[in-house]
Amino acid sequence: MSKLRIAVQKSGRLHDDSMQILKDIGISIDNGKDQLKASAKDFPVEIFYLRNGDIPQYLKDGVVDAAIIGENVLIEKGETITVAEKLGFSSCRVCIAVPKTKKYNGIQDLDGKRIATSYPNTVKDYLESKGVQANLHIINGSVEIAPNIGLADAICDIVSSGSTLFKNNLKEVETILKSEAVLAVSPIISEEKQEILNTIQFRIRSVLKGRQSRYILLNAPNDKIETIKEILPGMRSPTVLPLAETGWSSVHSVISKNEFWAIIDRLKEAGAEGILVCPIEKMVL
Ligand SMILES: Nc1ncnc2c1ncn2[C@@H]1O[C@H](COP(=O)(O)OP(=O)(O)OP(=O)(O)O)[C@@H](O)[C@H]1O
Ligand SMILES: O=P(O)(O)OC[C@H]1O[C@H](OP(=O)(O)OP(=O)(O)O)[C@H](O)[C@@H]1O
Numbered sequence: 001m002s003k004l005r006i007a008v009q010k011s012g013r014l015h016d017d018s019m020q021i022l023k024d025i026g027i028s029i030d031n032g033k034d035q036l037k038a039s040a041k042d043f044p045v046e047i048f049y050l051r052n053g054d055i056p057q058y059l060k061d062g063v064v065d066a067a068i069i070g071e072n073v074l075i076e077k078g079e080t081i082t083v084a085e086k087l088g089f090s091s092c093r094v095c096i097a098v099p100k101t102k103k104y105n106g107i108q109d110l111d112g113k114r115i116a117t118s119y120p121n122t123v124k125d126y127l128e129s130k131g132v133q134a135n136l137h138i139i140n141g142s143v144e145i146a147p148n149i150g151l152a153d154a155i156c157d158i159v160s161s162g163s164t165l166f167k168n169n170l171k172e173v174e175t176i177l178k179s180e181a182v183l184a185v186s187p188i189i190s191e192e193k194q195e196i197l198n199t200i201q202f203r204i205r206s207v208l209k210g211r212q213s214r215y216i217l218l219n220a221p222n223d224k225i226e227t228i229k230e231i232l233p234g235m236r237s238p239t240v241l242p243l244a245e246t247g248w249s250s251v252h253s254v255i256s257k258n259e260f261w262a263i264i265d266r267l268k269e270a271g272a273e274g275i276l277v278c279p280i281e282k283m284v285l
């Protein structure tokens with residue numbers, strides 16, 4: 001049976017989370033740090049460790065069948081590549097920034113100006129869509145330094161917390177796109193490998209759903225159960241089990257990770273006690 005070839009970043013911001021999600025879906029890899037290729041145990045998958053920026057070309061050529069990669073890199077270099085799943089980590093945005101002290105009235109201010117970036121296609125498409133022409137300086141790293149050394153009037157780069165912009169006295173003026181890590185697929189994947197990929201996608205969805213959810217357990221007097229059930233969303237309806245103490249029940253439900261703090265006060269007011277919130281490893285719907 002042929003193996004699905006998946007590319008992951010060799011080292012850098014995506015590496016650890018990429019390996020973690022593979023592990024969570026049951027793909028475990030014995031890999032000496034220096035190996036560039038490794039086979040998974042118990043699953044028809046081979047992992048290739050590559051530079052994030054090189055992965056779109058490998059996907060286009062069919063050298064690898066799928067990859068975990070930043071969506072921003074696909075937008076820059078991967079016109080023909082499809083996104084199979086968003087993976088919920090490495091969230092960032094690609095932005096244009098100018099020196100803090102510069103007045104900025106709108107994108108037309110960049111007409112005829114110099115913009116330093118590692119994402120020339122992304123910037124070019126954006127400027128064209130706004131009818132603006134600028135001179136692009138392509139640099140591969142430390143882009144934020146460019147205005148301070150007189151290399152450019154503006155930059156276009158990745159922003160996450162904004163601290164790199166802040167430290168370099170820059171301000172964000174345009175957000176071109178938002179990005180996160182994705183599972184990307186080669187345009188020339190075979191049917192046999194697509195079958196393996198379908199299994200992987202199913203497992204990824206189960207893991208991501210689990211990560212976004214929490215299992216909640218609480219105790220409440222029986223006459224409060226109806227009110228509590230209305231507060232708890234639950235997958236279908238909450239499970240209600242009698243406690244050893246008469247007149248009391250235990251209520252179990254699944255809620256979104258983000259919902260918990262919003263409903264906790266309402267649950268306590270409604271009479272809930274002994275509230276436990278537990279992580280969920282996987283969730284198959
Ligand atoms: N500050 C950040 N916060 C969140 N995600 C980021 C941040 N910087 C980059 N990313 C995301 O992680 C990806 C990899 O970034 P990283 O800096 O590790 O590698 P790189 O230098 O762009 O690529 P290569 O592997 O080719 O050297 C980026 O393409 C982007 O999607
Ligand atoms: O908004 P922030 O949270 O400060 O993150 C943004 C910075 O992170 C990335 O750089 P990275 O640290 O990956 O360095 P690199 O340029 O060497 O890839 C990106 O290129 C920005 O410089």
Ligand SMILES: [Mg+2]
Nearest residue numbers: 012013141158
């Ligand atoms: Mg980087």
